Amino acid sequence: MKRSKYNILFEHKGGKFAFNSYTTALNKIDDEFTYILDSIDSMSEEIKAKHSDLIAKMKQEGYIVDKSFDELKSLKFYNMSRKCNSDVLSLTILPTLDCNFACPYCYESCKKGTMSKEAEDKLVEFTEKKLKNKKILKVTWFGGEPLVAKERVYSLSEKLINLCEKMGIKYSAHMISNFYLADEETIKNLKKYKISQVQVTIDGGEKIHNARRRLKNSDEPTFERIINNIVKSKKLGLTIVIRINADKTNIDSLEELVDVLVKKGLTDVFVYLGHTVSFDEGVPAKFTEDCFLTDDFAKISADFTNMLANKGFKNNISYPKPISFHCAAQRLGSYIVGPQGELYKCEHDVGVKNKQIGNIFNYFDKKEINSSEYMEQINWLLSNPFEDEECVNCNILPICMGGCSNYRNKLCKAYCMPFKYNLVELLKIKCDDYNECSNKKEFKSVQVC
Ligand code: SF4
Numbered sequence: 001m002k003r004s005k006y007n008i009l010f011e012h013k014g015g016k017f018a019f020n021s022y023t024t025a026l027n028k029i030d031d032e033f034t035y036i037l038d039s040i041d042s043m044s045e046e047i048k049a050k051h052s053d054l055i056a057k058m059k060q061e062g063y064i065v066d067k068s069f070d071e072l073k074s075l076k077f078y079n080m081s082r083k084c085n086s087d088v089l090s091l092t093i094l095p096t097l098d099c100n101f102a103c104p105y106c107y108e109s110c111k112k113g114t115m116s117k118e119a120e121d122k123l124v125e126f127t128e129k130k131l132k133n134k135k136i137l138k139v140t141w142f143g144g145e146p147l148v149a150k151e152r153v154y155s156l157s158e159k160l161i162n163l164c165e166k167m168g169i170k171y172s173a174h175m176i177s178n179f180y181l182a183d184e185e186t187i188k189n190l191k192k193y194k195i196s197q198v199q200v201t202i203d204g205g206e207k208i209h210n211a212r213r214r215l216k217n218s219d220e221p222t223f224e225r226i227i228n229n230i231v232k233s234k235k236l237g238l239t240i241v242i243r244i245n246a247d248k249t250n251i252d253s254l255e256e257l258v259d260v261l262v263k264k265g266l267t268d269v270f271v272y273l274g275h276t277v278s279f280d281e282g283v284p285a286k287f288t289e290d291c292f293l294t295d296d297f298a299k300i301s302a303d304f305t306n307m308l309a310n311k312g313f314k315n316n317i318s319y320p321k322p323i324s325f326h327c328a329a330q331r332l333g334s335y336i337v338g339p340q341g342e343l344y345k346c347e348h349d350v351g352v353k354n355k356q357i358g359n360i361f362n363y364f365d366k367k368e369i370n371s372s373e374y375m376e377q378i379n380w381l382l383s384n385p386f387e388d389e390e391c392v393n394c395n396i397l398p399i400c401m402g403g404c405s406n407y408r409n410k411l412c413k414a415y416c417m418p419f420k421y422n423l424v425e426l427l428k429i430k431c432d433d434y435n436e437c438s439n440k441k442e443f444k445s446v447q448v449c
């Protein structure tokens with residue numbers, strides 16, 4: 001046996017801990033554990049027998065592996081097979097590119113267009129064909145602002161839900177929205193059309209949010225109305241996730257926002273900081289200057305998570321998960337659908353003609369296999385971290401898988417996830433969480449997540 005390449009050991013409050021990024025096991029460890037890890041390569045059969053219980057546990061949780069087990073090769077296989085074989089069809093649908101907001105950092109600000117009834121029907125036909133041999137349809141409503149075209153969201157949802165019922169397919173849906181238009185009737189409709197979770201962006205305390213998340217055609221503030229809509233959603237049973245786009249201009253107002261959420265009884269809402277990164281063409285230079293470098297952002301994000309934990313937000317640690325590819329853009333059966341029926345792999349490419357991989361109106365027509373659209377799709381599917389020396393040698397490869405491919409392609413370098421810089425800090429918060437549990441006795445060598 002040998003030690004895993006993906007062990008990360010750290011100390012916290014006088015205790016020693018071990019995390020393994022291949023399995024994401026996290027354990028409090030003792031001297032016996034460290035001894036086994038350090039000597040497993042050359043341990044005699046007799047000594048192995050003495051420590052057989054712990055060795056078996058350590059193997060099960062990935063800290064040690066068989067000598068012939070090649071973790072990198074296994075990740076490559078996992079990456080290749082999961083990209084091409086999935087029971088899931090994922091559609092991110094943009095019913096409109098129009099938005100009621102005019103945020104300074106929005107990469108879609110100049111784009112327009114709303115989905116026609118004809119495109120809606122064609123999308124249902126496209127979905128039916130693509131669902132053959134699938135078991136799950138996952139829909140994400142995105143925009144523009146999807147609630148600007150809420151009637152289209154409702155009618156298309158109804159058709160897709162009926163289609164899934166007819167085909168015996170499981171249906172689930174989420175939405176990304178500024179939530180300004182989410183009155184009570186809308187919230188009830190979102191639930192009726194099986195949208196189980198909405199991600200809402202709030203950009204800090206009231207003053208800074210109102211300056212950044214402003215309406216396109218009015219000076220009316222937006223903060224209070226959005227917060228009230230979130231409170232209503234909670235009462236009506238719709239799950240909300242709050243994303244705060246953090247940069248140098250709003251970082252000082254994060255605590256003010258958190259205090260408002262506490263006051264409104266929203267400590268059970270998942271709140272996280274989004275790292276604003278500029279890699280799209282046409283983004284103003286001022287916006288780029290205001291973005292944090294990933295290592296600075298990672299530190300801020302860990303401090304923010306700590307602050308949330310101290311203020312009673314109990315479910316706010318993004319515990320890492322092993323992933324087979326970085327995002328859905330890299331797998332078959334995942335499409336971004338623009339309002340004119342155009343298909344893309346990444347939402348950042350919407351409206352960019354040479355980034356299209358097809359169109360729902362002619363997707364199944366006989367086409368040339370040597371077309372640029374076909375090549376665009378192949379490029380996405382082949383994108384992987386295994387040709388990048390830094391990723392191959394990275395101890396968090398199994399929970400990052402090379403970062404955002406679009407960033408990598410456009411800027412010719414890897415976008416390392418904030419985990420690269422703040423993983424241990426986040427794990428320490430998780431350890432504190434665990435220490436508060438009543439069954440502390442089991443903490444030794446038990447996977448906590
Ligand atoms: S390629 Fe990057 S920007 Fe596009 S969906 Fe994936 S992670 Fe997001």
Ligand code: SF4
Pocket residue numbers: 385390391392394395396397400401402403414415416417420
């Ligand atoms: S992108 Fe960065 S963090 Fe992710 S696997 Fe590669 S080197 Fe590691």
